[in-house]
Amino acid sequence: MADISPFERRKLEKLLGMGEGFVLDFSDRTYADFFIDYRVDIDSAQFRINGDSKAKRMRTFWTIAPNHAVGKVLEGLIAYGVKIDRLGDSNPMLVEDCRKIAQRLLSDQPVADIEALTAIADERDFEVVAEHVREAIEKNQPEGALDRLHTFVNKFIRVTCEPHGIMISRDKPLHSVFGEYVKALRGSGHLESAMTDRILRSSISVLEAFNEVRNNKSLAHDNPILNYDESLLIFNHVASSIRFIKSLEARIKAKSLAQKASESLFDETIPF
Template identity: 85%
Template structure:
């Protein structure tokens, strides 16, 4: 359930013109199309338990939707209404208050570094699996996407390690590949503290254990899936690690570009 107080609901209903069952200027068709942009099927039965009008379905969406998803939809509605001058009873104070409600909901998502879970190579299957992973979190269903998260991590580490001259193959375990990557970072001076190296090395055993979760506690096979809280812990650990690795790689890329610019004899065959 989205955390919206009774007073906040009244403000949102006033701004969106929900008093007579409508929402802004949407028809049933355009209303459904708007929500599909946020991967929400507002026409489904779960949103009609309180009634079929657009306003009643919106209220039910607030009742059962997750904070982050509701925040994204509200942000989109306010932007749409503002652009086409559709906001009712609109004044700067009411509109600002409603924007703040949307922003507060947006900031509350179960995986803090969710935006890090994006593809880093122009591969269709990489993009698809990354999208499925993010959708699962936006719906607050991490336990149902552990197998896809495992696939995403495999692709991410492969794409990250290959430019560093690390051999990647189907027969080589993921944790072994990552161990070589950490060793390469340390050997090239890209890690400034022993603690950072230790944290990354702990991820090697975590990745090894992830294989068991994927094979025996996810939807990859006919398994009883892992509970919500442990699934969420795995998602947060993976997303945090990937965010850090992306930052390190960006720093390496910048350093390499500077070196190439300063040294006309720079050898691009050197991985660092």
């Protein structure tokens, strides 16, 4: 359910001209076409439970859909309304208030740590796949990008492992590489709690299962793709894990640089 207060609903309804059951200048056909661009079948039964008018379906959409999805639709409606000059009474303050509502809803990303999914090496293909993964989440289409998320994770783990002296080869499975990485972290004393160690070790089997999803439940091949909710769970788990690993690696690097600086200073103070 979208987080829209009754006061905000009244503003949005006024802006979109919903008082008589209409929404802007949409016909039933163009209304359906508009929503299809946002992967919503506004003609489906779930949006008609409170009535068939465009306004009633819009209100039901606000009730059913998550914040981010509603924010994307509102952003598109406002842009369209400005283009055709059909927004409410054209009050600039009303338009701006409704834009702020849309932006607030958009800030509630379906993947909390989406910003962690960025390339960590200066490689064009790494940057491109990271961009595609983030774009899929921004469009609320996680199930359509599981194959690219798998590619991103492969690149991320292999680049992260190299400084730890872990041998990388095309024949070594991703979960095996990650297992060696966790072992290296544990052996070097970089993990402070047994629980963190256990969580990371559990990710070894998760990554092994990710191979099956990539091969049989994603667009990597001609497959029936995984459902939205499970895809979103995978995205959230992966993004959260990568955010932690990036933070951990930054701490390891800072500690290493501080140690080298200390050793250099010690060498310079030796009088012989």
